Amino acid sequence: MHRRLASMRKSLLDQGFLDEQFIQLEELQDDSNPNFVEEIAASYYRDSARQMLNIDQALDKVPLDFTKLDNLMHQFKGSSSSIGAKKVKNESTQFQEYCRAGNAEGCRRTYRQLKKEYATLKKKLEAYFQLARQAGPLETASRPK
Amino acid sequence: MDSYSNGFSSPRAEAFPAGLRVLVVDDDPTWLKILEKMLKKCSYEVTTCCLAREALDLLRERKDGFDIVISDVNMPDMDGFKLLEHVGLEMDLPVIMMSVDGETSRVMKGVQHGACDYLLKPIRMKELKNIWQHVFRKKIHEVRDIEGLEAGIEEFQMMRNGISDQSDDGFSFCGGDLNSGRKRKDFDNKHDDKNFGDPSAGKRTRVVWTVDLHQKFVKAVNYMGFDKVGPKKILELMNVPWLTRENVASHLQKYRLYLSRLQKDNDLKASHGGIKQSTDATSRDQAGNIGFKNSINIKQNDAANTKFRIPGNIVIQNSNPKGHETVVSSPDLGPKGALVSDAHEIQKATSSSGVGLHYSFGTPELNAKYATLSSVLPPQFSWNQEHKPQIEQNNVFNHLSLPDLHDQIQINQETFFPNYPTPFNKERDKLTHIKVMPPHGTKCSSQNIRQQMPGENAFRLDPVQSECSTTTFNPSEPISRSAWSSKDQVIDQILVNDLDSLNGNLILGKSSALTSLNENFLACLLQEDCSPNFFELQNREFSDCNNPGLLSEPSIYLYDSLKFDYEYPCDPIEYPVMDQGLFIA
Numbered sequence: 001m002h003r004r005l006a007s008m009r010k011s012l013l014d015q016g017f018l019d020e021q022f023i024q025l026e027e028l029q030d031d032s033n034p035n036f037v038e039e040i041a042a043s044y045y046r047d048s049a050r051q052m053l054n055i056d057q058a059l060d061k062v063p064l065d066f067t068k069l070d071n072l073m074h075q076f077k078g079s080s081s082s083i084g085a086k087k088v089k090n091e092s093t094q095f096q097e098y099c100r101a102g103n104a105e106g107c108r109r110t111y112r113q114l115k116k117e118y119a120t121l122k123k124k125l126e127a128y129f130q131l132a133r134q135a136g137p138l139e140t141a142s143r144p145k
Numbered sequence: 146m147d148s149y150s151n152g153f154s155s156p157r158a159e160a161f162p163a164g165l166r167v168l169v170v171d172d173d174p175t176w177l178k179i180l181e182k183m184l185k186k187c188s189y190e191v192t193t194c195c196l197a198r199e200a201l202d203l204l205r206e207r208k209d210g211f212d213i214v215i216s217d218v219n220m221p222d223m224d225g226f227k228l229l230e231h232v233g234l235e236m237d238l239p240v241i242m243m244s245v246d247g248e249t250s251r252v253m254k255g256v257q258h259g260a261c262d263y264l265l266k267p268i269r270m271k272e273l274k275n276i277w278q279h280v281f282r283k284k285i286h287e288v289r290d291i292e293g294l295e296a297g298i299e300e301f302q303m304m305r306n307g308i309s310d311q312s313d314d315g316f317s318f319c320g321g322d323l324n325s326g327r328k329r330k331d332f333d334n335k336h337d338d339k340n341f342g343d344p345s346a347g348k349r350t351r352v353v354w355t356v357d358l359h360q361k362f363v364k365a366v367n368y369m370g371f372d373k374v375g376p377k378k379i380l381e382l383m384n385v386p387w388l389t390r391e392n393v394a395s396h397l398q399k400y401r402l403y404l405s406r407l408q409k410d411n412d413l414k415a416s417h418g419g420i421k422q423s424t425d426a427t428s429r430d431q432a433g434n435i436g437f438k439n440s441i442n443i444k445q446n447d448a449a450n451t452k453f454r455i456p457g458n459i460v461i462q463n464s465n466p467k468g469h470e471t472v473v474s475s476p477d478l479g480p481k482g483a484l485v486s487d488a489h490e491i492q493k494a495t496s497s498s499g500v501g502l503h504y505s506f507g508t509p510e511l512n513a514k515y516a517t518l519s520s521v522l523p524p525q526f527s528w529n530q531e532h533k534p535q536i537e538q539n540n541v542f543n544h545l546s547l548p549d550l551h552d553q554i555q556i557n558q559e560t561f562f563p564n565y566p567t568p569f570n571k572e573r574d575k576l577t578h579i580k581v582m583p584p585h586g587t588k589c590s591s592q593n594i595r596q597q598m599p600g601e602n603a604f605r606l607d608p609v610q611s612e613c614s615t616t617t618f619n620p621s622e623p624i625s626r627s628a629w630s631s632k633d634q635v636i637d638q639i640l641v642n643d644l645d646s647l648n649g650n651l652i653l654g655k656s657s658a659l660t661s662l663n664e665n666f667l668a669c670l671l672q673e674d675c676s677p678n679f680f681e682l683q684n685r686e687f688s689d690c691n692n693p694g695l696l697s698e699p700s701i702y703l704y705d706s707l708k709f710d711y712e713y714p715c716d717p718i719e720y721p722v723m724d725q726g727l728f729i730a
Binding site: 019020021024025027028033036039040043044047071074075077078079081082083084 | 173217245
């Protein structure tokens with residue numbers, strides 16, 4: 001089971017869903033915070049959901065306020081960086097670039113893509129954490145600092 | 146691994162850098178959690194905060210309670226760069242900026258604003274592990290800044306030993322002791338360029354105008370006469386080897402601006418009379434009563450939240466429970482010379498120590514001078530004042546934290562008013578960073594003086610220790626004389642100069658200052674329950690007092706529990722000033 005977990009983690013990394021930050025979070029996990037990573041992920045999903053709502057709303061406005069969108073996305077990107085959501089982050093960056101270029105269509109397109117990546121990652125992480133809980137604390141034990 | 150030891154203001158017991166007291170500010174709760182965890186793993190003592198305002202409050206409340214601040218750049222309530230500036234000015238702590246955006250221009254901006262580092266999110270553990278070097282570096286430079294002598298080297302050795310030997314007295318970072326004004330040797334003798342302060346402050350290293358330094362500066366300026374002196378001469382008089390003419394020149398410029406602003410504000414305020422005071426808290430009746438002239442009808446005791454605008458400097462003194470007056474001088478506020486402070490801030494500050502405003506206008510000489518004085522009360526206490534827009538830069542001056550009265554006053558005094566009887570013309574200009582830190586952490590009671598709303602000059606009085614025993618000083622002749630010689634006399638000076646002889650008479654002799662000053666402010670500052678009305682009245686009264694008489698001998702006792710008892714304390718006297726509602730304790 002631990003092996004399964006390890007390989008799942010590896011594949012997430014290899015496929016670019018997650019980056020080094022995720023590993024770091026796992027390293028932070030210890031006895032005093034045995035579910036640290038999962039907690040962080042939960043916190044991220046909470047915050048990001050709210051942020052996306054704001055972006056949705058902003059995208060509905062006509063004309064688009066690119067500055068505002070840029071700022072909102074900046075926040076979202078910051079959040080995404082907290083768990084190492086790599087693909088999501090990349091889409092965010094792309095979105096911001098479109099904002100600066102004033103490209104509405106580009107923004108919307110990117111945003112759709114971003115949402116897809118976001119959903120995908122969420123599912124994968126859910127599976128991951130489920131497995132992690134089953135595997136027990138050993139798996140996510142922090143490596144010696 | 147958790148190294149949360151004692152309280153915040155307590156010095157670290159562990160060997161540096163363990164126990165480094167870090168304040169993290171980020172609006173992203175996820176990051177806040179992560180950073181907290183990471184920092185704890187570094188054995189640092191972490192405090193998190195999601196609002197910049199809160200962070201500033203915390204910092205002001207616990208002076209010397211933190212060693213370093215880490216802040217995100219983008220925050221909803223305040224721009225991270227702004228926070229950075231404030232922290233640099235008021236607390237002079239190293240600040241590290243963070244952002245997910247690593248664009249060069251942003252990074253540069255951070256550095257320009259004084260950040261000692263700029264980290265990109267996601268942040269690595271190893272980056273956090275090394276933040277202590279910024280604290281260390283700053284300390285070393287502070288040592289240098291202060292015209293050091295051998296002490297500098299000693300300190301340095303101590304520090305090094307502290308680190309290596311793990312002796313817990315190796316570091317006195319926490320208290321900013323290094324800044325205590327000891328003569329320190331500039332152990333790098335060739336270091337006479339403008340390379341002080343935080344080296345990473347950007348292209349131009351900022352000179353930290355410490356209390357001592359500013360005092361020297363003021364001394365020099367006053368010696369020569371404010372209007373006539375030039376940076377070169379000041380530099381000569383100051384005799385600080387590492388300081389350059391440019392440093393002095395820019396400081397002088399600020400100082401002049403500050404003074405002129407004060408003047409302007411005083412004039413403005415004179416007819417303004419709008420003191421809003423926000424009172425908040427419970428007023429503690431310390432020994433203060435506000436004596437007001439009859440004309441002042443301050444009867445209202447209900448505290449409302451209003452803002453005080455005190456033009457000019459108010460001297461507020463914390464009185465001890467024994468009912469001694471403490472003088473608190475409010476630094477000159479903003480361009481309009483308005484001191485805006487939240488009443489409740491004041492209250493808070495004062496409440497803890499029973500601050501009372503005592504002003505005694507004792508010296509007859511003062512009278513005459515008052516008329517022309519621009520009310521500037523030297524901030525006796527340091528409180529953090531947030532200068533608003535008007536005086537962006539000068540906020541520094543107003544950061545005085547109400548220190549333990551006794552010590553504080555001393556400090557202030559030194560800061561602002563060098564004890565020379567020379568007439569100072571514009572001592573008001575306290576644009577320098579006055580970092581007067583209470584010798585010991587002021588007891589921050591739960592009431593902190595909060596920062597004033599943005600846009601106003603707020604004084605933040607930190608709770609004053611109740612044992613502040615500094616009481617009023619008599620504005621004895623020497624002070625007054627010198628002080629009032631010129632229009633710009635800052636009352637502060639007077640007040641300050643005489644700290645020693647405080648006996649409860651604070652001369653608030655700012656004539657014009659008073660008028661414009663909204664004494665209320667002072668009162669409010671001290672009082673917790675400044676009732677807005679009171680102040681308003683005050684203002685009205687004041688508006689036409691250009692009182693020469695303002696500063697007459699009166700000892701107007703202003704107590705912080707501004708319940709506005711308006712009893713005229715000691716000598717009802719002729720407080721011409723009283724009319725203006727000068728609250729004088």
